[in-house]
Structure formats: C-alpha cells, structure tokens
Amino acid sequence: SAVISQKPSRDICQRGTSLTIQCQVDSQVTMMFWYRQQPGQSLTLIATANQGSEATYESGFVIDKFPISRPNLTFSTLTVSNMSPEDSSIYLCSVRGFEAIYFGEGSWLTVV
Amino acid sequence: GQQLNQSPQSMFIQEGEDVSMNCTSSSIFNTWLWYKQDPGEGPVLLIALYKAGELTSNGRLTAQFGITRKDSFLNISASIPSDVGIYFCAGQLFEGAQKLVFGQGTRLTINP
Numbered sequence: 001s002a003v004i005s006q007k008p009s010r011d012i013c014q015r016g017t018s019l020t021i022q023c024q025v026d027s028q029v030t031m032m033f034w035y036r037q038q039p040g041q042s043l044t045l046i047a048t049a050n051q052g053s054e055a056t057y058e059s060g061f062v063i064d065k066f067p068i069s070r071p072n073l074t075f076s077t078l079t080v081s082n083m084s085p086e087d088s089s090i091y092l093c094s095v096r097g098f099e100a101i102y103f104g105e106g107s108w109l110t111v112v
Numbered sequence: 113g114q115q116l117n118q119s120p121q122s123m124f125i126q127e128g129e130d131v132s133m134n135c136t137s138s139s140i141f142n143t144w145l146w147y148k149q150d151p152g153e154g155p156v157l158l159i160a161l162y163k164a165g166e167l168t169s170n171g172r173l174t175a176q177f178g179i180t181r182k183d184s185f186l187n188i189s190a191s192i193p194s195d196v197g198i199y200f201c202a203g204q205l206f207e208g209a210q211k212l213v214f215g216q217g218t219r220l221t222i223n224p
Contacts, residue, residue, distance in 0.1 A: 001157070033211065042214045042216045043202075044214075045211050045212065048211065058211075092154050092155075094212075100145055100157050100160040101145065101157075101204070101212055103155045103156075103157075104154050105154040106153070106154040
C-alpha cells in the first residue's frame with residue numbers, strides 16, 4: 001500500500017481565514033482524491049485531483065471554496081477558503097493504489 | 113445519488129463474541145471495501161472484494177461480496193479490545209472516476 005502523509009495533522013483556524021492542506025505520497029499514483037469527514041459522520045468525496053488539469057468536484061463542492069492543486073503524480077494540496085465553523089472537519093487525502101484505495105491519517109481542522 | 117445503508121449503526125458486545133455488520137445498496141458496485149477508523153486516525157483498509165460471491169478473510173475478519181453486487185457483510189470472530197473503532201463499508205461504482213461511496217459506519221464497543 002502507498003504511504004500517504006498529510007500536513008498539517010491538526011489546526012485551529014480563525015473564521016474567515018484559509019488553510020492549505022498538503023498530501024504527499026511515497027510513490028506515483030494515477031488518482032488522488034480529497035474527502036471530508038464531518039464530526040461523527042461518514043466520509044464524503046470533495047473532488048478528484050487531476051494531474052495537470054482542474055480538479056473534478058462532486059455535487060455540493062465548488063472550486064472557489066475548495067481549490068485543489070496537483071502539480072505531479074505524488075503531491076496535491078486542498079485549500080479550505082474563507083472558513084466558517086461548519087468547515088470544522090477531518091480532511092482526508094486518498095489515493096488509488098494497486099489493489100484498492102488508501103487514506104492518509106487526515107487533517108483535523110477546527111474553525112473558531 | 114448512490115447510497116450505502118450500513119447496519120447496525122452501533123454495537124455493544126462482550127469480549128470474545130463474534131460480530132457481524134453489513135451494507136446494502138440499490139446500486140451495483142464493482143468493488144466493495146471495508147475500512148476501520150480508530151480515534152484520531154484515518155481509515156485503514158481491512159479487506160477488498162472484487163468479484164460477486166467472493167469470500168475473503170484477513171485473520172479474524174471475513175467479508176463477502178454479495179452475488180447481486182448490491183451488498184456485502186463483514187464478520188469479526190472472537191472479538192478483542194483492539195477491535196474497538198468505527199467500521200465503514202465503501203463501494204466503488206462501475207461508472208465514473210473510481211470514487212468511493214461510503215456507508216454511515218458501525219461503531220463497535222467492547223466490554224472487557
């Protein structure tokens with residue numbers, strides 16, 4: 001399985017600010033994804049990060065709020081823009097490996 | 113959109129008991145995955161199922177991919193304290209960008 005590192009692992013953010021989460025994979029992967037897990041809830045896909053092109057967003061998620069970059073096959077960033085308390089969640093980077101889809105340990109954001 | 117119905121939502125059992133949980137859907141999936149999430153961690157892949165009818169074991173865990181491709185179950189035998197956590201099923205659709213649809217999770221609590 002791929003080793004997926006996310007930064008930051010945790011942060012407390014002020015309302016109205018933006019935060020960028022980084023995801024680094026130890027091997028080249030074709031597909032990278034960003035998920036959100038709100039407190040006590042399941043995981044919801046935000047978008048598929050496409051290398052060299054704009055991310056593909058799921059219904060209910062927009063680029064202005066969650067801009068995503070993927071400059072190469074091992075790295076991606078997710079920015080949570082203009083944060084409000086409702087954005088307090090775990091944000092998880094995910095990659096498609098050889099056999100299945102794997103997750104990083106998540107970035108736990110609290111917006112105050 | 114596609115949804116997975118996972119049950120039960122929570123389980124309270126005695127150490128040593130067997131556990132069974134399942135996921136059903138109205139949609140057909142080409143892959144079923146089972147993950148476990150410990151507090152403060154990202155989901156960790158337990159078992160991946162790729163063929164209808166497939167039965168796969170991983171230690172004390174056994175999972176099956178339903179014949180109709182619309183359901184899957186996970187069994188844990190002889191539960192131990194480290195089995196505590198939240199278990200998620202996830203399905204991967206035939207069509208689309210290989211994204212996962214998640215169940216709502218089963219929270220397992222074990223009384224020693």
